[in-house]
Amino acid sequence: MEMERVTGLTMDWRPRKKPRLGWDVGPEAPKAQLGFFCGQEIGNVTSYAPSSTEYASSLFVKGLAQNGSPPRREDDKEGHYVFELGENLTSRYKIHSKMGEGTFGQVLECWDREKEEMVAIKIVRGIKKYRDAAMIEVEVLQQLGRHDKSGNRCVQIRNWFDYRNHICIVFEKLGPSLYDFLRKNNYRPFSIDLVREIGRQLLECIAFMHDLSLIHTDLKPENILLVSPEYKRVPNHKGSSRSSKDASYYKRIPKSSAIKVIDFGSTTYERKNQTYIISTRHYRAPEVILGLGWSYPCDIWSVGCILVELCSGEALFQTHENLEHLAMMERVLGSLPHHILKRADRQAEKYVRRGRLDWPEGAPSRDSVKAVLELPRLQNLIMQHVDHSAGDLIHLLQGLLRYDPSERLSAREALEHPFFTRDHLRRS
Incomplete structure (x- = not known):
């Protein structure tokens, strides 16, 4: 198996840029995991x-x-x-x-x-x-x-x-997952306009679920499927120096941006005292790592991580250890607030020392410290990959990835953000 992912209170390991199985779940998870791979292809345009x-x-x-x-x-x-x-x-x-x-x-x-x-x-x-x-x-x-x-x-x-x-x-029966599409496309990012369309649909789905008092808890590219498997191949301009006979010269673009969310095996009702860990680590909100329980904003954090990944082609936080994960957050987004850190539960309080994150003193290795230092700030990361709408997207992500859950945008608030509405005005 390409990877090991154990959900529950155990380790979650996912090697960099390796296939990830959206339907894998640990035996201690309180609910069954749902999900499936759809993405077999024949030729350039596929039909299942x-x-x-x-x-x-x-x-x-x-x-x-x-x-x-x-x-x-x-x-x-x-x-x-x-x-x-x-x-x-x-x-x-x-x-x-x-x-x-x-x-x-x-x-x-x-x-x-x-x-x-x-x-x-x-x-x-x-x-x-x-x-x-x-x-x-x-x-x-x-x-x-x-x-x-x-x-x-x-x-x-x-x-x-x-x-x-x-x-x-x-x-x-649906098409491939967004992750599977990225993988088969050599991790080339989606265009900003496609990210906008996918982000809008994803937030509409989450707003719908939250209205029903449901938290998905495990949002990730593997659990978002394209409705259609069809795609077209176009020249990859960034690789235009290569021969047209080279497979990397082309990139795939979905013929339809329509998506659906899957994997409701970990879905739960809003419960403030719920502390078990379900979500795949890369998309896990800081309050979950600190043992503060689940709430609607946990899904919103995951959406923010997903949008960054679709723009860059890589997961925002490539890690398999809690303290390193929190340190990566601080590197990309700034320092964690003291009032959040001081509320950490008994299992997570070891990550905090003298009111701040115990980093780099508590780092498990030099390689871990190096991995954190290599990460760019959020603004710089987006500017590297997005040509137009970068300012609107950065502002949206800053609202989706706020540390304090009470200050994080709701799904419906996010849908009213200029990143989505300004595009609507341009079309009208």
């Missing part, structure tokens, strides 16, 4: 599934159109469902391919005979704690679906069922 007629025909030709159940097999030693491609998952779904695997179970691409479309089915491990967490997840997804009937914001749950002691959750 053939037409219903073509696919039904291919099944018939291959002799796979039988609706019988596969033989019963024992789960593997970790409780994962054991299957073979081409088998049925109930009489309605036929397994086409494996899309991903995580601690929660597996995600399969399946043909829905009833709707005549490809779907993504999450098959949860046949272990009680994962089954219980999956049912909580289903409840959240259904609540989101009831209030988002148009399906424009969040991934849509199509169905769920209990099959041979495995909770199976059926989702609409």
